[in-house]
Amino acid sequence: MKAVRVRKEMAEDVRKFAEKIGAKDKNRLIKFDGEFVEIPILDGYEDNFIGFEIVKQKDPIWSSKRDFFEKISEFIPKEKICFAPRGYKVIGDIAIVKFGDEIAEFGKKIGETILELNKRIKAVWREKSKEGMIRKPNMELLAGKGSETIHVENGCLFKLDVTKVMFSLGNQYERQRIARECNEEIVVDMFAGIGYFSIPCAKRAEKVYSIEINPEAFKYLLDNKKLNNTKNLIPILGDSMFITPEGIADRVVMGHLFCAEFLPAAIRALEKRGVIHYHESVPEKILWRPVFRVEKMCRELGKECKILNIRRVKNYAPGVVHVVVDAFVY
Numbered sequence: 001m002k003a004v005r006v007r008k009e010m011a012e013d014v015r016k017f018a019e020k021i022g023a024k025d026k027n028r029l030i031k032f033d034g035e036f037v038e039i040p041i042l043d044g045y046e047d048n049f050i051g052f053e054i055v056k057q058k059d060p061i062w063s064s065k066r067d068f069f070e071k072i073s074e075f076i077p078k079e080k081i082c083f084a085p086r087g088y089k090v091i092g093d094i095a096i097v098k099f100g101d102e103i104a105e106f107g108k109k110i111g112e113t114i115l116e117l118n119k120r121i122k123a124v125w126r127e128k129s130k131e132g133m134i135r136k137p138n139m140e141l142l143a144g145k146g147s148e149t150i151h152v153e154n155g156c157l158f159k160l161d162v163t164k165v166m167f168s169l170g171n172q173y174e175r176q177r178i179a180r181e182c183n184e185e186i187v188v189d190m191f192a193g194i195g196y197f198s199i200p201c202a203k204r205a206e207k208v209y210s211i212e213i214n215p216e217a218f219k220y221l222l223d224n225k226k227l228n229n230t231k232n233l234i235p236i237l238g239d240s241m242f243i244t245p246e247g248i249a250d251r252v253v254m255g256h257l258f259c260a261e262f263l264p265a266a267i268r269a270l271e272k273r274g275v276i277h278y279h280e281s282v283p284e285k286i287l288w289r290p291v292f293r294v295e296k297m298c299r300e301l302g303k304e305c306k307i308l309n310i311r312r313v314k315n316y317a318p319g320v321v322h323v324v325v326d327a328f329v330y
Contacts, residue, residue, distance in 0.1 A: 011037035092149030111142025185250035202230035273330035
């Protein structure tokens with residue numbers, strides 16, 4: 001059993017490439033080893049990773065998701081199996097699974113199956129949707145008890161209630177990427193949530209202004225500030241459209257997918273010059289739309305900008321991707 005061993009900062013790109021060419025072994029989980037990551041691949045694909053270290057895994061971590069699908073296939077009728085979830089995500093000690101109303105009658109059994117396969121899970125919730133600008137989860141308890149948990153990610157602690165605030169596991173690399181770049185800087189996080197970007201950034205930055213409009217999320221932001229002992233994090237409750245500090249930041253994080261109208265506030269937050277990380281959900285056919293938006297707003301405010309990077313974070317929907325634009329504004 002082989003795996004590609006890469007540094008953490010390269011892991012996401014290598015994982016996506018492995019999945020694209022069908023090389024990733026879905027029966028094994030990705031392993032973390034200090035600053036390195038082992039991405040499991042199928043035998044015969046080694047030549048596609050020339051220049052990378054190929055290792056033989058002695059203690060692979062087997063995925064329970066294959067067992068999960070096989071288990072639920074035993075009670076979901078064949079004519080409805082196409083609606084069955086292939087997996088689920090785990091946040092702290094809570095599992096979250098998505099599926100449509102077509103198989104809602106099997107929800108309890110699906111939840112019990114997850115508990116059976118994962119003894120450390122205390123509760124299973126079904127995510128039906130996310131609602132409004134604050135993207136509040138619409139959840140249904142399937143099995144177990146409890147909705148509050150503490151999730152550990154790259155040395156940071158995130159306390160949250162999965163029924164009140166969202167947590168995207170797919171943004172993990174992005175959170176760490178931004179945190180690595182903000183050494184001794186003043187950072188403004190315009191959509192802080194429970195501290196997804198603010199907490200990792202505060203580990204390195206001089207000061208982080210964390211703005212959040214949702215009182216539920218803000219409560220957990222305060223909790224997470226204490227849990228992580230990030231005294232340089234300044235929580236601000238309110239609408240970042242109107243209360244974002246001006247002329248102070250070296251770096252501004254815009255981690256909401258629908259925040260184009262907030263670009264003027266982000267640009268004004270910079271102290272003469274600095275970097276903006278602008279996130280957007282965009283159809284693949286017009287992938288450069290967020291770049292044009294940033295450039296246009298800079299011109300309107302009498303600023304210049306240089307696009308440093310445009311990066312796909314993850315798939316958002318069929319034909320739609322979550323991208324982030326890194327722009328140096330001066």
